[in-house]
Amino acid sequence: MATETAPPAAAFRLLAEPGEVTAKQLPLPIILIGLTGALALSVVAGIALGPVTVALPDVLRLLGKALTGGTIRADEVIDYAIVWNVRTPRVLLAAVVGAGLSAVGVAVQALVRNALADPFVLGISSGASVGATAVVVFGLFAGLGVLALSAAAFLGALGATALVYLAARSRSGLTPLRLVLTGVALAYAFQAAMSVLVFLSPNGQAAQTVLFWLLGSLGSASWESLPLCTAGVVIAIVLLLRRGTALDVMSMGDETAASLGTDAAALRRWLFLLTAVVTGLLVAVSGAIGFVGLVLPHVVRMLVGSGHRRLLAVAPLAGAVFLIWVDLLARTLVPPEELPLGVITALIGVPVFLYVMRTRGYAFGGK
Amino acid sequence: MPVEPMGLRLQDVSVEISGTVLVDKLCLDVGAGEVVGLLGPNGSGKSTALRCVYRALKPSGGVVWLDGDDLSEKGMRDTARQIAALTQDSRAELDFTVEEVVALGRAPHQGGNLRLDARERRLCRDALARLDITHLAARSILTLSGGERQRVLLARALVQEPAVLVLDEPTNHLDIRHQVELLVFLRGCGLTVITALHELNLAAAVCQRIALLCKGGLVTCGKPAEVLTPDTIRSVFGVEVTVVTHPVTGAPQLLFDLPVDSNTEEIPL
Numbered sequence: 001m002a003t004e005t006a007p008p009a010a011a012f013r014l015l016a017e018p019g020e021v022t023a024k025q026l027p028l029p030i031i032l033i034g035l036t037g038a039l040a041l042s043v044v045a046g047i048a049l050g051p052v053t054v055a056l057p058d059v060l061r062l063l064g065k066a067l068t069g070g071t072i073r074a075d076e077v078i079d080y081a082i083v084w085n086v087r088t089p090r091v092l093l094a095a096v097v098g099a100g101l102s103a104v105g106v107a108v109q110a111l112v113r114n115a116l117a118d119p120f121v122l123g124i125s126s127g128a129s130v131g132a133t134a135v136v137v138f139g140l141f142a143g144l145g146v147l148a149l150s151a152a153a154f155l156g157a158l159g160a161t162a163l164v165y166l167a168a169r170s171r172s173g174l175t176p177l178r179l180v181l182t183g184v185a186l187a188y189a190f191q192a193a194m195s196v197l198v199f200l201s202p203n204g205q206a207a208q209t210v211l212f213w214l215l216g217s218l219g220s221a222s223w224e225s226l227p228l229c230t231a232g233v234v235i236a237i238v239l240l241l242r243r244g245t246a247l248d249v250m251s252m253g254d255e256t257a258a259s260l261g262t263d264a265a266a267l268r269r270w271l272f273l274l275t276a277v278v279t280g281l282l283v284a285v286s287g288a289i290g291f292v293g294l295v296l297p298h299v300v301r302m303l304v305g306s307g308h309r310r311l312l313a314v315a316p317l318a319g320a321v322f323l324i325w326v327d328l329l330a331r332t333l334v335p336p337e338e339l340p341l342g343v344i345t346a347l348i349g350v351p352v353f354l355y356v357m358r359t360r361g362y363a364f365g366g367k
Numbered sequence: 368m369p370v371e372p373m374g375l376r377l378q379d380v381s382v383e384i385s386g387t388v389l390v391d392k393l394c395l396d397v398g399a400g401e402v403v404g405l406l407g408p409n410g411s412g413k414s415t416a417l418r419c420v421y422r423a424l425k426p427s428g429g430v431v432w433l434d435g436d437d438l439s440e441k442g443m444r445d446t447a448r449q450i451a452a453l454t455q456d457s458r459a460e461l462d463f464t465v466e467e468v469v470a471l472g473r474a475p476h477q478g479g480n481l482r483l484d485a486r487e488r489r490l491c492r493d494a495l496a497r498l499d500i501t502h503l504a505a506r507s508i509l510t511l512s513g514g515e516r517q518r519v520l521l522a523r524a525l526v527q528e529p530a531v532l533v534l535d536e537p538t539n540h541l542d543i544r545h546q547v548e549l550l551v552f553l554r555g556c557g558l559t560v561i562t563a564l565h566e567l568n569l570a571a572a573v574c575q576r577i578a579l580l581c582k583g584g585l586v587t588c589g590k591p592a593e594v595l596t597p598d599t600i601r602s603v604f605g606v607e608v609t610v611v612t613h614p615v616t617g618a619p620q621l622l623f624d625l626p627v628d629s630n631t632e633e634i635p636l
Contacts, residue, residue: 012504014466015488015495115461171385245474245481248463252471253456258423259524259533261447261475306461309480 026303028310035317039095042324046091047083049328051335054079063088090221091324093229097218097286098323099316100233102300104278105293106315107240110247110308111271112176118294119279122183122272126190127160128153128283129214133194136209137201149213150225150284157280160190165272173265174272175254215340216289218327225285232281236274237316243267244309251306291345292319295353372400372559373434373449373530375420380429382415382583389415391583392429397531399434402553402560404570406594407580408604413563414455414535416580420561421452421533433531447475451529453520453537462507465519469494472526487526494522497552499545513540521549534562538569571595572618579603592619 012020048059058079065072066084104119112121119125131152134140141148168174168182198207240247246267249257254264282289296319297311304310323341326348330339375397382390390412397403405413418424419431422443431438438446451472469491474481483491495501498518508516517540524532532553538546546566550573553560564570570577571591578588581603587594600608600621607624 012466012492013464014470014483015491015504017485017488109461242479245471245477245479248467248481249471249474251461251463252468253454255418255421255423255454255456256452256520258443259421259447259450259452259454260471260527261442261444263443301461305467306463307467 028304028313031304031314032317035314035321038321039317039324042321043091043095046094046324046328047087050082050087050331052082054083059083085223089223089226090218090327093218093221093226093285094323094327095320096226096230096233097282097289098292098296098319098321098326100229100236100278100282100319101289101292101323102296102315102319103233103237103240103312104275104282105297105319106308106311107236107247107271107275108293109297110251111268111275112180113251113253114176114180115298116294117180118290119275119282120187120288120290120293121180122275122279123160123164123187123190124157124183124276124279125283125288126187126194127163128157128280129210129288130190130194130197131156131159132213132287133197133206133210136213137197137203137206149220153287154280154284157283158276160186161272161276161280174268176268179268179272212340213287215342216287216345217330217338217340218286219338221285229281229285232278233316236278237312239274241309241312244307244312247308247312248306251308286341289323289341289345291342291349292323295345295349296322298353370528370530370558372557374399374432375531375559375561376432377416377419378430378432380416380419380426380431382412382419382424383427389583390419390426393580393583393585395578395585395588397559397561399559400557402562402573402575404574404577405561405563405580406565406567406570406577407586410582411580412583413580415583417452417533417535417561417563420531421450421454422446423454444475444478447527449529450531450533451524451527452533453517453524453535455535455539462509464504465500465506465508465511466491466495466504468508468519469522469526472523475527490528491522491526494525497525498522499548514542514545517541518545529558531559531561532556534560536563536565538564538566567595567600568620571620572613572616595619595621 044056044059047063048054048056062072062076062080062083066080072080101119108117108119108122109115111117131154132149135148135152141151164179164183164186165174167186168178170178194210198210201207246262249260249262250264250267252260257264297315300311300315300318304314326341326344329344330341333339377393377395380390380393381388393412393416395403405416407413415424419426420438422438425439433441433446433449470481470483472491473483473487492501495504498521500515500518500522503511503515503519508519511519517537521537537549541549546569550569553562554573562574574591576589577591577594579586579594579599586603587599595610597608597610600606608621609624610619610621612618613620
């Protein structure tokens with residue numbers, strides 16, 4: 001039926017036939033190639049730059065040697081140690097943690113259907129903090145050496161997850177609102193427990209150590225800390241990518257999801273478990289780095305839309321690049337001191353987020 | 368796409384949540400290709416009964432049959448290939464575009480991630496055109512008016528290519544033209560339709576049969592002229608009506624008898 005005012009020509013993207021003019025949006029492959037390039041550059045920059053700068057050709061040569069074997073000159077030993085033993089694992093860990101936090105952020109926002117959620121809203125990181133604090137204050141798990149903090153943080157995260165799950169569970173499954181409320185409430189309890197531990201500690205340094213850990217740092221990165229974390233993050237991203245459409249469907253509401261053949265309650269349980277394990281792994285190696293999991297998903301959504309498959313393909317790469325640069329700033333801004341990562345993510349993240357939200361036609365929470 | 372409509376049967380369906388009986392041994396037959404309306408006051412169990420049909424709720428008793436299959440023994444995705452629903456909880460919070468939302472109607476037909484082929488893209492575009500929302504395709508769902516969004520969700524249900532269409536208050540937010548178009552569409556679509564409606568006259572005009580619910584139970588079920596009588600309306604809704612026959616279509620129409628305004632007192636200016 002012809003209406004008085006002819007509607008403007010449709011601009012399809014998803015429904016466009018091959019060769020048809022589409023709604024303007026950057027093609028996904030271009031974004032992915034661009035970000036992969038940026039990631040490679042960031043890794044090299046992160047390795048080269050620091051309190052001691054290693055010249056770029058030296059970095060590449062030493063990396064090549066490390067990967068292919070061979071010999072180095074005696075005067076290169078210090079540079080080699082900096083490049084291969086200190087900075088490379090640290091930069092790679094930054095990439096893995098950034099990618100993981102972004103992916104988990106996307107998952108949590110879908111899980112509780114609330115864009116203000118991040119991996120820490122479910123109380124997972126506060127639980128991890130209790131574990132880590134117990135190590136700092138009481139010297140728990142002393143037999144594990146340097147891994148004690150990570151192990152305790154991971155156990156704390158899982159314990160917190162179990163508590164939140166049991167407290168939030170109801171007859172109708174895990175409803176998003178109950179999950180958020182329970183997570184937030186228990187997070188306060190965990191923080192209180194942690195404060196008491198620090199307060200009663202005979203160790204005067206405890207408060208500072210705990211605070212630094214809470215704000216996040218990659219200072220303890222080593223080759224040993226990489227494999228488990230990397231495996232966890234990669235597996236999580238692959239699993240999430242495979243459920244992209246299911247996450248889209250779940251974002252439409254539980255009833256709609258049911259009418260589209262998706263059991264939202266089961267999917268939510270699965271997502272919650274995945275989130276808890278990955279967040280636990282990440283917090284264990286890097287402390288509680290805030291803001292990445294909250295903001296990166298939003299920024300990426302503004303670029304590529306809300307479809308979870310595109311989102312989950314792009315967000316981890318963006319998060320990896322972002323955290324490499326954050327870590328680089330953390331160790332170069334006030335040498336020889338290192339700033340906590342949480343300070344920098346907030347310093348960069350808050351203004352960027354506000355700017356993007358105000359300038360783009362981002363409809364979230366408005367209109 | 369000619370989809371064979373299927374028959375739907377609710378047999379003694381009960382729903383009890385936390386000790387409250389929301390639906391009480393409801394029996395209802397919807398023949399293949401029939402349009403049946405569920406009417407009743409707020410809280411009469413219409414939406415709850417429909418939820419059992421599109422599997423958002425498991426009945427605490429009774430069986431929902433789809434052409435001889437017990438729904439509770441079918442997979443969720445299997446069901447969604449045959450039963451599409453327009454629900455009331457469709458407050459999307461993330462800014463998906465209209466075409467993305469509509470395309471999700473294909474999700475039950477595909478395992479894993481969505482990948483539309485040429486036929487499915489055409490199906491989606493036809494649904495957009497049919498509901499008069501093609502021009503909104505690239506818009507964010509969050510920026511739409513209530514009526515536009517309702518049409519988007521209906522387009523998604525059509526894209527599911529269902530045999531049965533379950534609609535919970537489909538005319539909510541729609542302007543009168545789109546209400547009439549929707550009801551005309553329902554009558555001509557050839558699908559089995561079960562729909563909760565508030566607007567009694569629209570129901571009388573479009574439904575082949577009407578089931579009247581009150582407090583979770585079926586009061587009566589039959590042709591609009593049999594069900595919509597002053598006595599049943601008074602006992603179920605507590606309002607007085609006069610029933611007239613539509614001069615053109617012959618459908619029964621209700622005129623609501625408001626108490627005559629005795630307020631003729633003159634007010635000084």
